[in-house]
Amino acid sequence: MIKSELVQKLADENPNLFHRDIERIVSIVFQEISDALARGDRVELRGFGAFSVKHRPARTGRNPRSGEAVQIEEKWAPFFKAGKELRDRLNGEGRFTEGAVAPPPGTPEPF
Incomplete structure (x- = not known):
């Protein structure tokens, strides 16, 4: 949506x-x-989930094409953690109700 x-x-x-x-x-x-x-700040929407910010420290990465070491700067990234009610709805009785799209046949279940 x-x-x-x-x-x-x-x-x-x-x-x-x-x-x-x-x-x-x-x-x-x-x-x-x-x-x-x-x-x-952290933003919590009861029954839905919580938004927060996570710190990603600076690190050394690799350029996938050349294999060369690349310095990656520290950054802050948004993070979402689903609430219990949302997780239960996705994994329980309310799964794939009207308006929802089921995965294609043969799609493996998520972990």
């Missing part, structure tokens, strides 16, 4: 709200999550 699909779904479920207001609300929520992560 992309942002415009989310906005459309919310608009369909809330006909009393203007489309532009829903777009603004969704943008504000995403912006606040981004701002909190940029400050180093």
Whole structure:
């Protein structure tokens, strides 16, 4: 699902709200999550999961083409940990319900 699909779904479920207001609300929520992560804060959405930032220290890597050693700078990366309710929904009874797409036949189960 992309942002415009989310906005459309919310608009369909809330006909009393203007489309532009829903777009603004969704943008504000995403912006606040981004701002909190940029400050180093953790964002938890109960039943869904938690967003946080992880530090990746500087290290020496390899250029896959030449095999040459390359210095990789330290960086901060966003990290998402799914909540228990989301994990249970993905792995339990609610799996592949209406609107969900099942994996192709023969696809191995994820670990």
